[in-house]
Structure formats: structure tokens, C-alpha cells
Amino acid sequence: xxxxxxxxxxxxxxxxxxxxxxxxxWTIFQHVQPNRSVHWCLIAxxxxxxxxxxxxxxxxxDRAAKSMGKRELQVENQAFNNRYFLETQxxxxxxxxxxxxxxxxxxxxxxxxxxxxxxYIMVCLDGTACSQNLETYYNAIKDFIRLIxxxxxxxxxxxxxx
Amino acid sequence: xxxxxxxxxxxxxxxxxxxxxxxxxxxxxxxxxxxxxSWSGIDIVLxxxxxxxxxxxxxxxxxxxxxxxxLEQISKLREQGVQSRSVGQSMDVEKQLAPxxxxxxxxxxxxxxxxxxxxxxxxxxxxxxTEDRVAAARRIYNNxxxxxxxxxxxxxxxxxxxxxxxxxxxxIDDPVARRPVTVSFSS
Numbered sequence: 001x002x003x004x005x006x007x008x009x010x011x012x013x014x015x016x017x018x019x020x021x022x023x024x025x026w027t028i029f030q031h032v033q034p035n036r037s038v039h040w041c042l043i044a045x046x047x048x049x050x051x052x053x054x055x056x057x058x059x060x061x062d063r064a065a066k067s068m069g070k071r072e073l074q075v076e077n078q079a080f081n082n083r084y085f086l087e088t089q090x091x092x093x094x095x096x097x098x099x100x101x102x103x104x105x106x107x108x109x110x111x112x113x114x115x116x117x118x119x120y121i122m123v124c125l126d127g128t129a130c131s132q133n134l135e136t137y138y139n140a141i142k143d144f145i146r147l148i149x150x151x152x153x154x155x156x157x158x159x160x161x162x
Numbered sequence: 163x164x165x166x167x168x169x170x171x172x173x174x175x176x177x178x179x180x181x182x183x184x185x186x187x188x189x190x191x192x193x194x195x196x197x198x199x200s201w202s203g204i205d206i207v208l209x210x211x212x213x214x215x216x217x218x219x220x221x222x223x224x225x226x227x228x229x230x231x232x233l234e235q236i237s238k239l240r241e242q243g244v245q246s247r248s249v250g251q252s253m254d255v256e257k258q259l260a261p262x263x264x265x266x267x268x269x270x271x272x273x274x275x276x277x278x279x280x281x282x283x284x285x286x287x288x289x290x291x292t293e294d295r296v297a298a299a300r301r302i303y304n305n306x307x308x309x310x311x312x313x314x315x316x317x318x319x320x321x322x323x324x325x326x327x328x329x330x331x332x333x334i335d336d337p338v339a340r341r342p343v344t345v346s347f348s349s
Binding site for chain 2: 069071073074075076091092095096098099149150151152
């Protein structure tokens with residue numbers, strides 16, 4: 001375990017890194033925000049090139065912004081649309097990944113802050129999260145990766161360099 | 163002093179009166195083009211599937227001679243699909259073709275020799291792949307149609323929408339949605 005700490009927030013602490021039995025690299029750390037609230041964040045490596053996507057639990061201000069015409073990506077699952085606010089510049093690629101099965105899998109979880117970047121998936125939970133919660137989300141990430149369609153893996157998968 | 167202010171206000175209002183409608187008109191045209199593009203995305207994948215079907219039928223024919231009706235139905239639907247030119251026509255064909263193919267693969271379970279055939283396995287994999295691509299292209303198209311329909315219905319866009327009408331969604335039973343979701347409980 002290594003620690004990266006600055007005197008004033010935001011800073012990162014309790015950094016742990018590892019690789020699971022399937023060879024997926026992961027990192028866990030605590031993120032202390034400027035208002036001193038603490039979040040646990042989990043990052044897992046993706047075997048395919050992902051679109052950049054921010055998926056956050058929908059707030060009242062998001063709903064108000066939507067009613068005023070703010071555009072967000074919508075999927076064909078209204079419960080999911082009500083739960084999350086999706087921001088992306090690559091909606092088409094996101095829709096390849098957010099298929100009904102993947103959405104159903106994400107709906108099993110308590111809403112959290114998700115960020116998809118080309119090589120990683122990150123999820124942040126509030127400070128009360130325990131290791132079991134992190135494992136639940138880690139399993140969800142692995143299921144999400146497993147559910148990536150075969151053709152998308154063919155088109156956007158990274159070559160196996162090992 | 164008053165006259166310059168009045169002139170400035172008139173100029174500002176005139177600019178708004180020109181800029182706002184132009185902005186909305188261009189947005190509608192842009193969204194319309196995006197819908198057209200995403201429809202052609204569906205069309206390309208559907209045609210890819212229509213190209214695979216004759217190979218599938220000829221591979222299967224030798225093994226499943228008793229299932230001639232199913233094969234004839236698939237070939238007929240494929241012909242209709244190739245000739246379809248609109249969202250509605252393609253949707254009608256898809257509503258029948260997807261279950262017909264699923265039925266064929268279900269019946270193929272009763273023919274061990276066919277299941278063991280490398281050509282059949284490869285075609286089945288290709289068709290499942292294509293089915294997933296159709297589903298994704300459909301989601302993309304429907305998302306763009308939703309954007310277009312919302313833009314012409316929502317104020318202030320509705321004021322400038324003119325005679326633009328809602329575009330139809332491409333609604334079929336999504337085969338991907340029928341697959342069960344598995345949840346991992348340990349890493």
C-alpha cells in the first residue's frame with residue numbers, strides 16, 4: 001500500500017493496486033474532496049477501447065436542466081434513464097455497450113458515480129462503503145466487460161501483447 | 163440619446179429574429195441528416211445479414227431436409243428484406259425474420275451432424291454477431307430519432323419546426339434483451 005498525501009484536499013490516499021486471477025489490473029484509492037468528504041474509488045482496466053462516458057446518479061438539478069432542454073444520452077430503459085444522467089461526446093459508441101443486458105446488470109447496483117475512459121472503468125462510492133461494496137462493484141465491472149458484444153471486441157479490442 | 167438606444171434595440175431584435183430561426187433550422191437539418199445516417203447504419207447491417215442467409219440455407223439444406231417449410235419461409239423473408247426500402251417495411255420483415263432464424267437454430271439442436279459442422283457453427287456465430295450489430299444500430303437510430311422528435315416538439319424548437327413530422331422508431335423485439343443476465347458474486 002502506498003500513500004500520496006498533500007496537506008489540503010483534494011488528495012488521494014490509501015492507494016492499493018493489484019491484478020486479479022483473470023489478469024485484470026485494478027486500483028483502489030480514497031479520494032478526499034475539497035469539502036473533506038471521502039469517496040472510495042475503484043478503477044479496473046478494460047480489454048477494449050471504451051468511449052468516454054460519465055454516468056452519475058440523476059439529481060433534481062439534472063432533471064430541471066433536462067426539462068429546460070439540456071441534452072443527455074437516453075437508453076431504452078426508462079428506469080435507467082431516471083436513475084442515471086449520462087454525458088458523452090460519443091453516444092453511438094456508448095450505445096454499443098449499453099445494451100439491455102448490460103443495463104440490467106448495472107440496475108442491480110445502488111447508483112454510484114461511474115466514469116468510462118478509453119482504457120479504464122472507474123466507480124466512486126461514498127466514504128461509508130466497505131470492502132464488500134467494492135467487491136460488488138468490481139464484479140459488476142467484470143460482468144459489464146464480459147457482456148461487451150463480440151463484434152465490439154473485434155473492432156475495438158486491444159491486441160494481446162503478452 | 164434615446165434615438166441611438168432605439169436603433170441599437172431594433173438592431174439587436176432584428177439580429178435575434180434572424181439568428182434564432184436560422185439556428186433552429188440548421189439544427190433540424192443536422193438532426194435529420196444524423197437520423198438518415200443512422201438508418202443507413204441499420205440498412206448496412208441488415209443487408210450483411212441478408213447476404214449470410216443464402217449460405218446458411220444451403221449449408222443447412224443437406225442436413226435438415228424435413229424442415230423445408232422453415233427454410234422456405236426464411237428465404238422468402240430474406241427476399242422481402244432485400245426489396246424493402248423504408249423503415250416500416252424493414253421493421254415488418256425483421257419482426258418475422260428474427261424469430262424465424264431463432265426457430266431454425268432451435269430446430270438445428272435436433273441434428274447433431276449439422277451442429278458439428280464447422281461451416282454451420284461459423285455461420286451461426288456470424289449471424290449472432292450480425293444480430294448484435296443490428297440491435298446496436300437500432301438503438302443508435304432510435305436515440306437519434308428521439309432527439310429529432312424531441313427537438314421539433316419542445317419549445318422553442320416547436321415554433322420553428324414548420325411542417326416537420328415525427329420520425330418513426332425502429333421497434334422490434336430485441337434478441338439481446340431476451341438473453342438472461344448473469345451476475346457474478348465473487349471475483
